[in-house]
Amino acid sequence: MKFLEIIRNRRSVRRFSDKKVPPFLVKKIIEAGTFAPTNCNQQLWNFVVITDGAIKERLVRDAASSTIILRAPVVIAVLYDGWNYKEAIQGGSLALQNMLLASTYYGVGCLSMNSYGADTVIKKILKIPDNQTICCFMLLGYPDKIYKNTSAVPRREIVEVLHNNYFVERAGYQTFNSYNPENWSLKSLREFQKYYCRKTFLGKEMDILHSVEKSVVQNSIKILNGRVLDFFSYDGTYVDLFPANALVTTTDLCSETAEYTKTAVKGKNCFAKFENFNVYDESVDSFGIYDSSTLIYKAERLPRTVLKRVLLQSYNSLRGGGEILIISRRNNILFMIFYHLIKLLFGDDTRKTGIYAFFGPYKPLDSFLVRKYLMIAGFSKVKMTNYCFIPPFFEQAYQMFLQFRKSEGSTYLHRVPIVTPVTRFLSWIIRIQGLRKSIFGSIIVIRAVKK
Numbered sequence: 260m261k262f263l264e265i266i267r268n269r270r271s272v273r274r275f276s277d278k279k280v281p282p283f284l285v286k287k288i289i290e291a292g293t294f295a296p297t298n299c300n301q302q303l304w305n306f307v308v309i310t311d312g313a314i315k316e317r318l319v320r321d322a323a324s325s326t327i328i329l330r331a332p333v334v335i336a337v338l339y340d341g342w343n344y345k346e347a348i349q350g351g352s353l354a355l356q357n358m359l360l361a362s363t364y365y366g367v368g369c370l371s372m373n374s375y376g377a378d379t380v381i382k383k384i385l386k387i388p389d390n391q392t393i394c395c396f397m398l399l400g401y402p403d404k405i406y407k408n409t410s411a412v413p414r415r416e417i418v419e420v421l422h423n424n425y426f427v428e429r430a431g432y433q434t435f436n437s438y439n440p441e442n443w444s445l446k447s448l449r450e451f452q453k454y455y456c457r458k459t460f461l462g463k464e465m466d467i468l469h470s471v472e473k474s475v476v477q478n479s480i481k482i483l484n485g486r487v488l489d490f491f492s493y494d495g496t497y498v499d500l501f502p503a504n505a506l507v508t509t510t511d512l513c514s515e516t517a518e519y520t521k522t523a524v525k526g527k528n529c530f531a532k533f534e535n536f537n538v539y540d541e542s543v544d545s546f547g548i549y550d551s552s553t554l555i556y557k558a559e560r561l562p563r564t565v566l567k568r569v570l571l572q573s574y575n576s577l578r579g580g581g582e583i584l585i586i587s588r589r590n591n592i593l594f595m596i597f598y599h600l601i602k603l604l605f606g607d608d609t610r611k612t613g614i615y616a617f618f619g620p621y622k623p624l625d626s627f628l629v630r631k632y633l634m635i636a637g638f639s640k641v642k643m644t645n646y647c648f649i650p651p652f653f654e655q656a657y658q659m660f661l662q663f664r665k666s667e668g669s670t671y672l673h674r675v676p677i678v679t680p681v682t683r684f685l686s687w688i689i690r691i692q693g694l695r696k697s698i699f700g701s702i703i704v705i706r707a708v709k710k
């Protein structure tokens with residue numbers, strides 16, 4: 260491969276075949292790392308190559324490393340002398356990039372991995388001295404066959420990131436992180452999803468939907484019949500819940516998320532047939548003629564202007580007597596305390612907690628506002644039912660917190676679940692609660708009919 264081809268062909272691989280990576284290749288890849296520049300030519304890096312399954316198990320169990328490392332034949336801890344943190348990260352990262360490119364050149368799949376877990380525990384397990392900084396982990400292995408048809412991750416246009424002489428603020432990119440949908444525009448939502456959704460492989464469920472939240476969906480959509488228009492299916496978490504009598508068209512905010520939905524439908528055992536995987540167009544009045552439309556766990560994540568527009572378009576896309584179904588987490592007292600507490604503790608930045616960060620913003624819904632918007636759009640017979648006083652999501656939120664603590668501040672996905680008396684209690688109480696209706700519930704199902 261030519262040099263620029265290697266750069267373009269490198270991509271993160273997270274699933275590997277059983278084929279072993281020969282040790283001489285691992286050495287060659289690390290050798291490529293040692294040709295990177297370092298501060299004052301000190302070359303103070305070290306590379307710990309882990310192939311022993313028992314050590315990987317310990318990393319996952321004791322250091323809360325991501326379980327992805329169990330799938331990789333070779334795991335490399337990239338270290339650099341930590342006397343100066345900045346130099347350590349610079350030195351380690353430049354070596355790592357050389358290694359990623361060398362792996363690509365040799366046809367070996369690779370991943371740079373930050374979610375390796377708790378530094379202090381890893382240092383104990385791998386006997387790494389205290390003066391070393393763990394810069395990153397790198398996984399190596401031959402790619403699984405799913406990568407044959409995987410499209411590359413989109414890249415930002417150069418005009419977007421290039422500044423001449425002075426930094427220029429670019430409109431629409433500043434408000435990426437707030438929990439409050441009102442601080443987002445449709446453009447910033449699209450931009451965020453375009454890149455963020457591809458942080459992992461196609462077909463992966465990125466949203467965190469509790470099984471009880473899924474049951475609410477299943478119960479509510481089982482009566483759907485005929486042509487259904489589903490808004491913002493995103494990662495297709497619930498596509499397999501649509502009933503056999505439904506013929507579904509999905510619409511997503513950008514082509515990247517539409518591809519996720521399509522891949523999810525292909526990969527799951529869906530009862531319903533899926534007609535089209537469209538990209539949402541805010542400028543059109545109607546998307547065709549449908550028997551029903553659905554907005555599932557998304558109303559709480561849209562700026563009001565967008566929500567209003569979607570409801571109007573939905574109205575125009577339904578036949579007379581057609582029904583809209585909205586399922587959403589609503590602003591019950593427990594959810595609101597949680598929402599404000601998270602912002603208070605971690606700041607108004609969804610990336611810091613990762614909670615519901617995948618779609619973009621998130622704020623439990625004001626259902627009276629939705630009723631108002633539905634009426635404005637022309638809907639009648641608005642019916643609202645609330646479920647689950649205790650948000651089922653609390654079970655996951657607590658697990659996230661435990662993982663966050665155990666991994667010393669790393670992210671929480673792909674971890675071995677931590678079981679404590681509190682997690683057992685939460686799980687028990689949420690199971691007992693089941694799908695109990697309550698006017699103070701945390702999940703709302705709204706139905707409305709087109710006159």
Ligand SMILES: Cc1cc2nc3c(=O)[nH]c(=O)nc-3n(C[C@H](O)[C@H](O)[C@H](O)COP(=O)(O)O)c2cc1C
Nearest residue numbers: 269270271273371372373374375395412457458459
């Ligand atoms: C420093 C660094 C740490 C990363 N950590 C993780 C990780 O912990 N888990 C993971 O699945 N991917 C991780 N990635 C991979 C990114 O998600 C990936 O690079 C990004 O989605 C772009 O895709 P590409 O590598 O295929 O171009 C990491 C990437 C970098 C550069």
